[in-house]
Amino acid sequence: DTEVTQTPKHLVMGMTNKKSLKCEQHMGHRAMYWYKQKAKKPPELMFVYSYEKLSINESVPSRFSPECPNSSLLNLHLHALQPEDSALYLCASSPSGQPSPGNTIYFGEGSWLTVV
Amino acid sequence: AQKVTQAQTEISVVEKEDVTLDCVYETRDTTYYLFWYKQPPSGELVFLIRRNSFDEQNEISGRYSWNFQKSTSSFNFTITASQVVDSAVYFCALSERSSGGGADGLTFGKGTHLIIQP
Numbered sequence: 001d002t003e004v005t006q007t008p009k010h011l012v013m014g015m016t017n018k019k020s021l022k023c024e025q026h027m028g029h030r031a032m033y034w035y036k037q038k039a040k041k042p043p044e045l046m047f048v049y050s051y052e053k054l055s056i057n058e059s060v061p062s063r064f065s066p067e068c069p070n071s072s073l074l075n076l077h078l079h080a081l082q083p084e085d086s087a088l089y090l091c092a093s094s095p096s097g098q099p100s101p102g103n104t105i106y107f108g109e110g111s112w113l114t115v116v
Numbered sequence: 117a118q119k120v121t122q123a124q125t126e127i128s129v130v131e132k133e134d135v136t137l138d139c140v141y142e143t144r145d146t147t148y149y150l151f152w153y154k155q156p157p158s159g160e161l162v163f164l165i166r167r168n169s170f171d172e173q174n175e176i177s178g179r180y181s182w183n184f185q186k187s188t189s190s191f192n193f194t195i196t197a198s199q200v201v202d203s204a205v206y207f208c209a210l211s212e213r214s215s216g217g218g219a220d221g222l223t224f225g226k227g228t229h230l231i232i233q234p
Contacts, residue, residue, distance in 0.1 A: 041226070042224035042225065042226055043224060088159050092161075101147060101148055101212055102149050102166070102168060102211070103211070104166050105151075107153070107162075107163070108160065109159055112159065
Protein backbone atom coordinates (compact mmCIF):
# COMPACT_ATOMS: atom_id res chain seq x y z
CA ASP A 1 0.00 0.00 0.00
CA THR A 2 1.13 3.50 -0.78
CA GLU A 3 2.28 5.71 2.07
CA VAL A 4 1.07 8.80 0.27
CA THR A 5 -2.66 9.09 0.84
CA GLN A 6 -4.97 11.28 -1.18
CA THR A 7 -8.55 12.32 -0.63
CA PRO A 8 -11.03 12.25 -2.15
CA LYS A 9 -10.50 9.39 -4.59
CA HIS A 10 -13.17 10.78 -6.89
CA LEU A 11 -14.54 14.31 -7.17
CA VAL A 12 -17.16 15.77 -9.47
CA MET A 13 -17.47 19.53 -9.38
CA GLY A 14 -19.21 22.27 -11.30
CA MET A 15 -17.34 25.09 -12.94
CA THR A 16 -18.40 27.55 -10.24
CA ASN A 17 -17.54 25.31 -7.31
CA LYS A 18 -14.63 25.58 -4.89
CA LYS A 19 -13.13 22.30 -3.76
CA SER A 20 -9.85 20.97 -2.43
CA LEU A 21 -7.74 17.89 -2.94
CA LYS A 22 -5.77 16.70 0.05
CA CYS A 23 -2.58 14.72 0.36
CA GLU A 24 -0.74 13.36 3.37
CA GLN A 25 2.54 11.52 3.90
CA HIS A 26 4.17 10.38 7.12
CA MET A 27 7.50 9.22 5.73
CA GLY A 28 9.32 12.37 6.80
CA HIS A 29 9.81 13.39 3.20
CA ARG A 30 10.78 17.01 2.61
CA ALA A 31 9.57 17.48 -0.94
CA MET A 32 5.97 17.14 -2.10
CA TYR A 33 4.52 17.39 -5.58
CA TRP A 34 1.34 17.77 -7.54
CA TYR A 35 1.12 16.12 -10.95
CA LYS A 36 -1.72 16.18 -13.44
CA GLN A 37 -2.36 13.22 -15.71
CA LYS A 38 -4.75 13.17 -18.65
CA ALA A 39 -5.97 9.91 -20.13
CA LYS A 40 -3.31 7.95 -22.02
CA LYS A 41 -0.65 10.53 -21.20
CA PRO A 42 2.25 10.57 -18.77
CA PRO A 43 2.02 12.66 -15.60
CA GLU A 44 2.85 16.35 -15.93
CA LEU A 45 4.44 18.27 -13.10
CA MET A 46 2.39 21.14 -11.67
CA PHE A 47 3.96 22.20 -8.39
CA VAL A 48 6.85 21.28 -6.12
CA TYR A 49 7.18 22.15 -2.45
CA SER A 50 10.60 21.84 -0.88
CA TYR A 51 10.83 22.24 2.89
CA GLU A 52 7.22 23.49 2.87
CA LYS A 53 7.98 26.30 0.44
CA LEU A 54 6.81 26.47 -3.13
CA SER A 55 9.88 25.90 -5.26
CA ILE A 56 8.38 25.16 -8.65
CA ASN A 57 5.20 26.29 -10.36
CA GLU A 58 5.07 24.98 -13.91
CA SER A 59 3.04 27.92 -15.20
CA VAL A 60 -0.14 26.46 -13.79
CA PRO A 61 -3.30 28.62 -14.11
CA SER A 62 -4.28 30.46 -10.95
CA ARG A 63 -7.52 28.49 -10.68
CA PHE A 64 -5.24 25.85 -9.13
CA SER A 65 -3.83 27.02 -5.80
CA PRO A 66 -1.47 24.79 -3.84
CA GLU A 67 -0.92 24.97 -0.12
CA CYS A 68 1.51 23.19 2.19
CA PRO A 69 0.30 23.65 5.79
CA ASN A 70 3.12 21.52 7.20
CA SER A 71 5.72 19.01 6.10
CA SER A 72 3.19 16.16 5.99
CA LEU A 73 0.28 17.82 4.24
CA LEU A 74 -0.28 19.18 0.78
CA ASN A 75 -3.51 20.65 -0.54
CA LEU A 76 -4.64 21.70 -3.98
CA HIS A 77 -7.44 24.26 -3.93
CA LEU A 78 -9.64 24.30 -7.01
CA HIS A 79 -11.81 27.19 -8.14
CA ALA A 80 -13.58 28.03 -11.37
CA LEU A 81 -12.22 25.01 -13.18
CA GLN A 82 -12.94 24.16 -16.78
CA PRO A 83 -14.06 20.80 -18.19
CA GLU A 84 -10.61 20.37 -19.73
CA ASP A 85 -9.17 20.32 -16.22
CA SER A 86 -10.77 16.91 -15.73
CA ALA A 87 -7.89 14.53 -15.04
CA LEU A 88 -6.17 12.34 -12.49
CA TYR A 89 -4.32 14.48 -9.96
CA LEU A 90 -1.41 12.73 -8.36
CA CYS A 91 0.32 13.77 -5.18
CA ALA A 92 3.84 12.57 -4.55
CA SER A 93 6.67 12.97 -2.10
CA SER A 94 10.41 12.39 -2.03
CA PRO A 95 12.90 12.14 0.82
CA SER A 96 15.07 15.12 0.03
CA GLY A 97 14.01 18.69 -0.50
CA GLN A 98 17.26 19.39 -2.27
CA PRO A 99 17.53 19.02 -6.03
CA SER A 100 19.06 15.62 -6.50
CA PRO A 101 18.56 13.35 -9.49
CA GLY A 102 18.59 10.31 -7.24
CA ASN A 103 15.63 11.49 -5.22
CA THR A 104 13.02 8.78 -5.64
CA ILE A 105 9.49 10.10 -5.95
CA TYR A 106 6.67 8.12 -4.39
CA PHE A 107 3.15 8.64 -5.63
CA GLY A 108 -0.28 8.38 -4.09
CA GLU A 109 -3.28 6.69 -5.66
CA GLY A 110 -4.51 9.93 -7.16
CA SER A 111 -7.76 11.86 -7.15
CA TRP A 112 -9.96 11.49 -10.20
CA LEU A 113 -11.46 14.90 -10.93
CA THR A 114 -14.37 15.52 -13.26
CA VAL A 115 -15.44 19.08 -14.00
CA VAL A 116 -18.97 19.42 -15.35
CA ALA B 117 13.12 15.72 -29.07
CA GLN B 118 11.90 13.25 -26.52
CA LYS B 119 14.26 12.63 -23.67
CA VAL B 120 12.62 9.33 -22.81
CA THR B 121 11.24 7.21 -25.61
CA GLN B 122 9.01 4.23 -25.08
CA ALA B 123 8.34 3.17 -28.62
CA GLN B 124 5.88 0.44 -27.71
CA THR B 125 2.51 2.05 -27.15
CA GLU B 126 0.74 -1.20 -26.36
CA ILE B 127 1.84 -4.81 -25.96
CA SER B 128 -0.49 -7.75 -25.62
CA VAL B 129 0.75 -11.20 -24.64
CA VAL B 130 -0.74 -14.36 -23.28
CA GLU B 131 -0.17 -15.20 -19.65
CA LYS B 132 3.12 -16.97 -18.85
CA GLU B 133 4.90 -15.43 -21.82
CA ASP B 134 7.98 -13.31 -21.24
CA VAL B 135 7.72 -9.68 -22.29
CA THR B 136 10.26 -6.87 -22.62
CA LEU B 137 9.39 -3.19 -22.41
CA ASP B 138 11.86 -0.89 -24.13
CA CYS B 139 13.10 2.46 -22.89
CA VAL B 140 15.60 4.70 -24.65
CA TYR B 141 16.75 7.91 -23.06
CA GLU B 142 18.70 10.97 -24.06
CA THR B 143 20.87 13.08 -21.80
CA ARG B 144 24.14 14.99 -21.86
CA ASP B 145 24.66 14.62 -18.13
CA THR B 146 27.13 12.11 -16.75
CA THR B 147 25.09 11.83 -13.57
CA TYR B 148 21.50 10.80 -14.03
CA TYR B 149 18.97 8.31 -12.73
CA LEU B 150 16.46 6.11 -14.49
CA PHE B 151 13.23 4.84 -13.04
CA TRP B 152 10.43 2.47 -13.89
CA TYR B 153 6.91 2.93 -12.54
CA LYS B 154 3.83 0.74 -12.88
CA GLN B 155 0.37 2.29 -13.13
CA PRO B 156 -2.53 -0.16 -12.77
CA PRO B 157 -6.06 0.94 -13.68
CA SER B 158 -6.58 2.20 -10.12
CA GLY B 159 -4.28 5.10 -10.95
CA GLU B 160 -1.46 4.87 -8.44
CA LEU B 161 2.05 5.10 -9.84
CA VAL B 162 4.02 2.34 -8.18
CA PHE B 163 7.78 2.76 -7.98
CA LEU B 164 9.60 -0.32 -9.28
CA ILE B 165 13.28 0.53 -9.61
CA ARG B 166 15.87 3.29 -9.63
CA ARG B 167 19.20 2.96 -11.40
CA ASN B 168 22.02 5.49 -11.42
CA SER B 169 24.21 6.21 -14.39
CA PHE B 170 27.30 4.74 -12.76
CA ASP B 171 25.78 1.37 -12.08
CA GLU B 172 25.32 -0.74 -15.17
CA GLN B 173 24.69 -3.96 -13.32
CA ASN B 174 21.51 -5.65 -14.36
CA GLU B 175 18.98 -6.22 -11.63
CA ILE B 176 16.55 -9.01 -10.96
CA SER B 177 13.65 -8.89 -8.54
CA GLY B 178 11.49 -11.97 -8.70
CA ARG B 179 9.95 -12.13 -12.15
CA TYR B 180 11.18 -8.62 -12.99
CA SER B 181 14.57 -7.82 -14.47
CA TRP B 182 16.16 -4.70 -15.84
CA ASN B 183 18.89 -4.33 -18.44
CA PHE B 184 20.75 -1.01 -18.37
CA GLN B 185 23.11 -0.35 -21.28
CA LYS B 186 24.77 3.06 -21.47
CA SER B 187 26.26 2.25 -24.86
CA THR B 188 22.79 2.19 -26.38
CA SER B 189 21.16 4.57 -23.86
CA SER B 190 18.61 1.94 -23.00
CA PHE B 191 17.02 0.73 -19.80
CA ASN B 192 14.77 -2.17 -20.71
CA PHE B 193 12.40 -4.01 -18.42
CA THR B 194 11.57 -7.70 -18.73
CA ILE B 195 8.76 -9.56 -17.04
CA THR B 196 9.25 -13.31 -16.99
CA ALA B 197 6.28 -15.66 -16.90
CA SER B 198 3.82 -12.79 -17.09
CA GLN B 199 0.62 -12.82 -15.06
CA VAL B 200 -2.71 -11.06 -15.51
CA VAL B 201 -1.90 -8.86 -12.51
CA ASP B 202 1.01 -7.44 -14.49
CA SER B 203 -1.46 -5.69 -16.77
CA ALA B 204 -0.84 -1.97 -16.38
CA VAL B 205 0.78 1.04 -17.99
CA TYR B 206 4.51 1.10 -17.38
CA PHE B 207 6.45 4.36 -17.42
CA CYS B 208 10.15 4.82 -17.80
CA ALA B 209 11.47 8.12 -16.38
CA LEU B 210 14.69 10.12 -16.28
CA SER B 211 16.07 12.44 -13.64
CA GLU B 212 19.08 14.55 -14.56
CA ARG B 213 21.34 16.80 -12.55
CA SER B 214 21.29 19.50 -15.21
CA SER B 215 17.54 19.93 -15.01
CA GLY B 216 17.58 20.20 -11.24
CA GLY B 217 16.84 16.52 -10.82
CA GLY B 218 14.91 15.00 -8.00
CA ALA B 219 13.05 17.90 -6.51
CA ASP B 220 12.31 19.21 -10.00
CA GLY B 221 10.38 16.09 -10.86
CA LEU B 222 10.84 13.45 -13.48
CA THR B 223 10.83 13.35 -17.26
CA PHE B 224 8.48 10.53 -18.19
CA GLY B 225 8.21 8.52 -21.35
CA LYS B 226 4.77 8.20 -22.87
CA GLY B 227 4.23 4.82 -21.29
CA THR B 228 3.62 1.30 -22.56
CA HIS B 229 0.24 -0.29 -21.98
CA LEU B 230 0.84 -3.95 -21.19
CA ILE B 231 -2.08 -6.33 -21.54
CA ILE B 232 -1.70 -9.85 -20.21
CA GLN B 233 -4.42 -12.10 -21.52
CA PRO B 234 -5.42 -15.18 -19.50
